Amino acid sequence: MPVSTRYGLIYTVLAAAVTLVLTGLAGAQAQGLAELKGTVVFSSDRSGPWRLWLVNADGSDLRQLTQGEGEENDVDPVFNSDGTKVLFSSTRGGKIGIWAIEKTGGTPERICDGDQAEWSADDKQIAFRRDKRIWVRTLASGDEKVVSPESFPNCSGPAWHPKEPSLTFAARWDGGNAIFLMQTAGGEPTKVYDKKGACEPHFTPDGALIVYETETNICTIQPDGQKNRTITFQAGVQRYGRPSPDGQHIVYCQGVTEKGPWELYVVSIKGGYPVKLTEGGSDMNPDWK
Amino acid sequence: MSPRVESQTVARVVLVLVMCQICAFAQSSVNQVIQDTGPIFTYILDTGVSSPSRLAPNIISDKAGWTLLAEDDRDHAFAGDAILLNDRIAVAIRREAAGPEVYALGEKGPVYRATLTAAAVQDDETTMLERVEIVENTNGAVEVNTEYKTQQDKLVSIVYRLVTGQIHIQSTPKVGVDTFCVEGQTNFLVVPDFFADDIVYDARLGNEKSLPLPAENFFFHLSGDGSSIITCVWQTTDRSSRVVFAGEGEKRAIARSEGECVADKHIWVAFAEHANLWHARLLAADERNTDVALEWRPPFSAKWRANLVTDSEVAQSWNFADAPAAGHEARESDATANPCWFANSTPYIHPPAFKSAPSLLAVVYPIDRTQATPLNEFLLVDLMRSTLGVGPCQYILDVEGLDAQTAPTPALVCEYVESQLRKNKSRQNPTAMRERIGAMAGHVEQAEARVTAYAALSGKIRAIGGGALTSDNAETREMVRILDDLEATIAQLAPERRSPKDAKALSEQLAGLTDQASWQDSFERVNAELRAIGSAQDRTLAKCRMDLRRLKQYCLSVEKRALSSAPLAQKIVACINDAFQKKE
The missing domain is CATH 1.20.5 (Single alpha-helices involved in coiled-coils or other helix-helix interfaces)
Structure with a gap:
């Protein structure tokens, strides 16, 4: 040539x-919802008591996942690594506990007491909250251990690092909230951020960022506490941000006040204008796989 | 043409096209880059040449010759003036200005709204920028540290921060700042009170050069003939602030508001912009005690509030109802039925007679969201949440030192009990419900104790004043009037507050419902009565607090003017400060 x-x-x-x-x-x-892939699981009161629902990330095929009689509430759903199972908290049986169900439905299985559970990256363990402490349970053996230090009396929302044996979680004390990092083997947690009521931390799939919420907005921050960035900026209240499987978007709840009612929205992880994913009823606690 | 020549020609044409595209890319306007990256994000720009005067709106729009700083460039040496930008406001930090000049970016382009100045000590105000350095420069937030020179050659430093998509700029005084000012000509200034009546300052009334503001954490200016609301939120509660007027007669306007600063405590100034965002209308004498349909239409769904302002700053404040209240036609000035409502999207006001008031003004503004309020409209409650981190209910509990965690309000507990009763939870955990109901009775008792403390404080102030505190004296007449207001509120709302004993009896009835299968009818009654008690307590506390703030500010002004009542005013201020500090 x-x-x-x-x-x-x-x-x-x-x-x-x-x-x-x-x-x-x-x-x-x-970009709207049309090009988004995957499934979002969330809890909703659109059928009465709080139940788990599924919707495709493009907004199509809304369907109810958990059924139930009576007033039990199913909340805090989270997918396992391949998106075939959902872990959730429920008051089924009269006591708050951690349950699992196939994404395709069926009969839920109770795992243990506690709430706010999340799978480890290899799906062999779960981290959860019990008695305001963070616990880790090995699913095959049923072995459990407390991993949060005694000096952290009000812990919540543990979330696994996708590649390392560590967790991020929130803790509350008289002065406010903060998010921390902690090795699952134990040891003193390191503080990531402690302003504006920071809580509900969740790693992005590559572990490079933590998605968390303040009193009003969804933010991201590096695990070393640098590059703190407000992602949502709208009026009202934004809560429960969770990253998409490719780490490019965040699904979150938008409420009129901190009491809701809530609708799900999707926004680029870099920020920008959000797109409404659901409406009708109150929709909370999304997770995306 | 040989194939070789042809291919060379094609290559040249492509080369020219590529060069054109690269040149166009390199020279693409700053606006295009911002448009492509996302206008809502935050940017820092350098105008290239420092302007001796305020920037014209078209200069802000065009950005011709401006340089857009790359993200994370924090070492930039500004050749011209610094601009902080997102899609809602532009902040021009000019070398030759006394402070950042803020432009609201509304539908009609940039509109100058205010200049944020400061003073080192009283009357030693900033004059020009000495230094600006970038602290943060990302698409999520931009922050600069500034140093301004004052008239007496002192240096003051303030950090300014702008966040993605927000309508407010956060100012953080660092070194040497005594007073923070928002300068800009506005029509009205409102000190809102969510549970009681607002205070509204109308520049056209009165002839004072300045007035102290009875504001704790926030107040707002109404300007731009209905299109602009400038809200100031202060992180610190214990400080004084005032409104300053300028001009004469019909041209008299609010020139600025200002307040004392505490180092490292934020001041947020928000610029809400929308056509018909607020509305003011003088009500003629023959319109009083009639249904008046306003020509103004709200620009979006929200909870709209009307203030009826007579010759006193204390307004009668009402939230617009969705429909006319029964009996509104027969209302007089002391009526409690809501005189503001919407009918077929038309706002109506039925102003009471106010026979003694020569002038009656209605001022309407949006105070809170509905589910249909657009997400990009930031209202007063949104600003409270995004700055102070609390909504109105938590705010009043916080400032009154009432802990809703250990002693929840009637509204919170009734909501909880209803949700549990509907889910038949009472039979599963009646102990938890009874504990919360018991804690609510504790809250009512604590709140009533606060009301009693306010009444006692009023009595103590009267005792301090003794014979000198009299309506016959022009200097103390206002003090007496405010104390009269406070005591009247406590007395007038006493039947609605009822007694802690009544609240306890109601809470026991509520607890008794947890054992009943058919609870709905009884619950409706008990729920309504308990909520009414909580609401009356909130209103009483808010009104008393506002009255004491008014009294304190009035006394401070008496002190400052060194009037003959200054020693008494000083004692009253000390008494109020002591009471507030004990509680807080």
């Missing part, structure tokens, strides 16, 4: 690349 032609091709490719980059940036802002 002549040199000049080769340059021509190179420039053509360059021009195409520049065009793609520019249109891609613009397109990313305008």
Whole structure:
């Protein structure tokens, strides 16, 4: 191929690349739900008591996952690593406990006492809250241990690091809330952020960021406490942010006040204009796989 | 043409096109880059040349010759003026200005709204920028540390922070700042009270150069002929603030508001912008005691509040109802039925006669959200939540030192009990329900004790004043009037507050419902009565607190003017401070 032609091709490719980059940036802002993949599980009171529901991330195929008689409430659902099972908290049987159900439905199985549970990256363990402490349970053996120090009396919302044996969680004391990092083997937690009522931390799939909530907004922060960034900015209250499987978006709840009612929205993890995912009833505690 | 020449020609054409595209990319306007990246994000720009005067709106819009700083560039040396930007406000930090100049970015483009200035000591105000350095420069937030020179050559430093998509700029005084000011001509200033009546300052009334503001954490300016609300939220409660007027007659306007600063404590100034965002209308004498349909229409769904302002700053404040209240036609000035409502989307006001008031003004503004309020409209309650971190209910409990965690309010407990009763939970855990109901009775008792303390404080102040505190004296007349107001509120709302004994009896009835299969009818009655007690307590506490703040500010002004009653005023201020500090 002549040199000049080769340059021509190179420039053509360059021009195409520049065009793609520019249109891609613009397109990313305008993107709605249509291109989003995966399934969002959430708890909703749209059928009466709080039950688990599923919806495709593009907003289609809304369906109820858990059924029940009476007033038991199913909340805090979270997918396992391949998205085939859902762990959740429920008052079924009269006492708050951790349950699991297949994504396709069926009969839920009670695992243990506690709430706010989450799977480890290999699905072999779960971390959860019991008596305001953080516990880890090995599912095959049923072995359990407390991992949060005694000096942290009000812990909540443990979430596993996707690649390392560590957890992030929130703790509350008289002065306010903070989010921490802690090795699952134990040891003193390290503080990530302690302002504006920070809680509900959750790692992005690559472990590079923690998605968390303040009193009013969803934010991201690096595990070392740097690059703190407010992602949602709307009026009202935003809660329960969870990253998408590709780490590019966050699904969260938008409420009129801190008491709700709540609707699910999706926003780019870099921020931007959100898109409404659900409406009707009050929809909370989303997780996305 | 040979194939080789043809391919060379094609290559040249492509090269030219590519160069054009690259040049266009390199020269693409700052606006285009911001548009592509996302206008809601935060940016820092350098205007290239420092402007000797305030920037015209088209300069802000065009950004011609401006440099957009790359994210994380914190070492930039500004050749011109610094601009902080998101999609709602632009903040121009000019070298030759006394403080950042804020433009609201509304539907019609940039509109200058206010300048945020400061003073090192009283009357030693900032004059020009000495230094600006970038603290944070990301798409999520931008923050700069500034140093301004004052008239007496002192240096004061303030940090300014702007966050993605927000309508407020956060100011944090650092070194040498005594007073923080929001300068800009506005029509009205409102000190809102969620549970009682607002205080509304109308520049056209009175002839004082300034007035002390009985505000604790927030107040707002209404400006722009209905299109702009500038809200100031202060992180600190214990400080004084005032409103300053300028001009004469019809041209008299509010020139600025200002307040004392505490180092490292934030002040947030929010710029809400929307056509018809607020409305003011003088009500003619023949419109009193009639249904008046306003020509103004609310621009979006919200909870709208009307203030009826006579010749006193203390307004009668009402939230618009969705429909006219029964009996509203027969209302007089002391009536309690709501005189503001919507009918077929038209807002109506039925102003009481106010026979003694020569002037009657209605001022309408949005105070809180409904589910249909657009997410990009930030109302007063939104600003409270995003700055102070609490809503109105928690706010009044916090400032009154009442702990809703250990002693929950009647509204919280009734809501909890109803949800449990509906789920038949009472039979599963009646102990927990009874504990919360018992704790609620404790809350009612604590709140009533606060009311009693306010009544005692009023008595103590009267005792301090002795014979000098009289309506016959022009200087002390206002003090007596405020104390009369406070005591009248406590007395007038006493039947609605009832007694802690009544509340305890009601709470026992509520607890008794947990054992009953048919609880609905009894619950409705008990729920309504308990909530009414809680609401009356909230209103009484809020009103008493506002009255004492008014009294304190009035006494401070007497002290400052060194009037003959200054020693008495000083004692009253000390008494109020002592009472507030004991509680807080």
